[in-house]
Every structure is written in C-alpha cells, then in structure tokens.
Amino acid sequence: MIPASHYLILSALLFCIGLLGILIRRNILSLLLSIELMLNAANLNLVAGAAMHGQLDGQLMAFFVMVIAAAEVTIGLAIAVLLFRRGGSLDTHDIQQLKG
Amino acid sequence: MTQKFLFYFFAVLCVTSALGVILHPKPTRALLLLIVTMAGLSGLFTLLGAYFVAMAQLVVYAGAVLVIFLFVIMLQGIAAVEAPLHQRFRGIYLLPAGALSLGLAAFFVLMLHKMPLPALQMPLGTVENIGKTLFRDYLLPFEWASLLILLGVFAAVSLAKKDDAA
Numbered sequence: 187m188i189p190a191s192h193y194l195i196l197s198a199l200l201f202c203i204g205l206l207g208i209l210i211r212r213n214i215l216s217l218l219l220s221i222e223l224m225l226n227a228a229n230l231n232l233v234a235g236a237a238m239h240g241q242l243d244g245q246l247m248a249f250f251v252m253v254i255a256a257a258e259v260t261i262g263l264a265i266a267v268l269l270f271r272r273g274g275s276l277d278t279h280d281i282q283q284l285k286g
Numbered sequence: 287m288t289q290k291f292l293f294y295f296f297a298v299l300c301v302t303s304a305l306g307v308i309l310h311p312k313p314t315r316a317l318l319l320l321i322v323t324m325a326g327l328s329g330l331f332t333l334l335g336a337y338f339v340a341m342a343q344l345v346v347y348a349g350a351v352l353v354i355f356l357f358v359i360m361l362q363g364i365a366a367v368e369a370p371l372h373q374r375f376r377g378i379y380l381l382p383a384g385a386l387s388l389g390l391a392a393f394f395v396l397m398l399h400k401m402p403l404p405a406l407q408m409p410l411g412t413v414e415n416i417g418k419t420l421f422r423d424y425l426l427p428f429e430w431a432s433l434l435i436l437l438g439v440f441a442a443v444s445l446a447k448k449d450d451a452a
Contacts, residue, residue, distance in 0.1 A: 188293045190403040193334070196297050198394035200304050200323075202387045207308030209383035210375070213368045215313045215359055219320055223304055226327055226347075229339075237334045240407040242419045245336045249416070250424075252339075252346055253431045257438035259351050263358045264442040270362055277368075 193234035200227035214269065214276045218262045225255045293333055300326040311368055313359050317352060324348040335408035338416040 204227060207220030229248040236244025270276055273283075299322065306319040324347050331340035368374070375383075409415070420428055 187406065188290060188333075190406050191398045191401060192293065192297075193330070193406075194398045194403070195395050196300065196330075198398065199301055199391055202391035202394070203301070203304045203308060205390065206384065206387035209387065210371065210380060211308065211368070212374050213313060215355075215362070216308075216316060216368065218355070219307055219313070219316055222320060222351075223307055223323065226324065229343075230327060230330060233331055233334050233336045233339060234406075236336065236411075237406040237408050238404050240409050242409050242411060242415055243423075245339050245409070245411045245416065246420060246424055248331075248336070248339050249342060249420075250427060250431055252342060253435065256346065256351050257434050259355065260438045260442040261445070263354065264445040266362075267358065267446045276362060 190234060190238050193237075194231060197227045197230040197234065200224075200230065212278050214266050214278060214281075217278070218259065218266070221262075222255065222259070225251060289333060292329065296326045296329040296333070299323075300330070309371070311370060313368065314356070317355055317359060321348045321352055324352070334406070336411040338411050338413050 201224050204220045204222075204224035207223060208217055211217050211220060229251050232244045232248040232251065234244075236242060236248075266276060269281060273280060275281070303319045303322040303326065307316045307323065310316040310319060324343055328340040328343040328348075331337075331343060371380075
C-alpha cells in the first residue's frame, strides 16, 4: 500500500513545477498551461485527501475545480486572442498597455 | 506490488512531462506534454479509487479543454513562439525564481515526509456514488457551476468577437 504522504509530495512537486513555469515563461499561452498544471496538482491533493478520510467530498471538489478550470481557460484564451489582435504579440514584455 | 509499480510509473511520467511543459520552447509541444501529464494523473486518480474523476480528467480536460487550447495556439501561429530561456530574462531574475520554487518544493517534501497521516482507504468514486452525493449534498454548487460555465461562454464570445459594427 502506498502511504498518503507520497501522493501529497507528488502533488506538491507538480505544484512547484507549475509555479516555476509561471515565473520563467513569457508567452501568455505558456503561462495558462502552467496554471493548468497547478490546478491539476491541487486536484491530486483533493483526491488524495478524499482517500485519506474515506469520503467522496474531496473527489467532488476535484470535479468542481475541473469545471471552474474549463471556464477559466475559455476566458483566458479569449483574452489571449484579443491581445494578439490588438498588439500582434503574446509576449508579456510586449504588452505594456495594462501597466499603471 | 503492482500498485506500487503503477504509482511510481505514473508519478515519474507526471513529473517528467510536467518539467517538459515548463521547459519546452514550443507551446504546441508543451501542450502535448501537458496531455501526457493529464493521462498520468488520471492513472493516479484510478489508483486512488476516483474512477469518475479519472474519466472526467481524460474526457473533459485532455479531450476538450486542451484541444481548444491546441486550436488557439495553432491559430496564433507566429505569436506562439518564445525566446530561448537564457535570452528571456536576466539571470538576476531567474535565480530567485528557481530558488523560490525549489525551496518551496523542498519545504513541502520535508514537511510531508515526517507527518503522520491516516492510511488510505479508497472511497469508491463510481458514477453511481458520485452522482448520489452530487445531487443530494452538492446540488446548489452544481447549479452555480453550470451558471458559471454559461457566464464563461458569454464572456468569451463577447471578448473575442470582432467589432465590425464599431
């Protein structure tokens, strides 16, 4: 039997990889991919928590996270398309107009 | 024994493909690697007894969300490329970024390694059990989630629409 801590450590590792991706990427689409990675790491944590307590609630939370991630991707991609149409680039260094 | 082998197989698959997601210079390849990560995660969900979530992960996430992503990346064409890592940022910025995420990972590993945790007991997340819990205890959040999806569709359409009239 695999101990619960192994699942939690794997989830933490995936989360940190996603965080590193957000910090070292410059393309907006790649940033969105890293956010997806972090959300999935959180999902693994929730499902492992459900198995630790023997209840289904954690799995339902993972399902809701999935639903919210779908909505987030829809809007994020729409914004990316809009930015590309405005400035012709998706590089975060080229998008200067939103700076205060 | 089989379970142990499967766990480590999927874990290594997930971590390597996740590293590929953040390091590969081409976003299209990075996205395909993310699909590999999703498949590995769905295997881990199956090991944890979350059969419905594993299938939803494959069908909804890898099948639908990431395919939309793929279409958008391919339509962007020239914008979907990225400078090589050493030209992207100055080293003075990359160093704390790597140190932060590595330090956070080391902190989590050290903290979780010693923590006494209850043994896993695998609630059976079949469609029947999930459906019963979803429509008995989580009916209102479920309806709110459907409203959220609808609002997301509205927002996406109104954002990405070409302003021909204006």
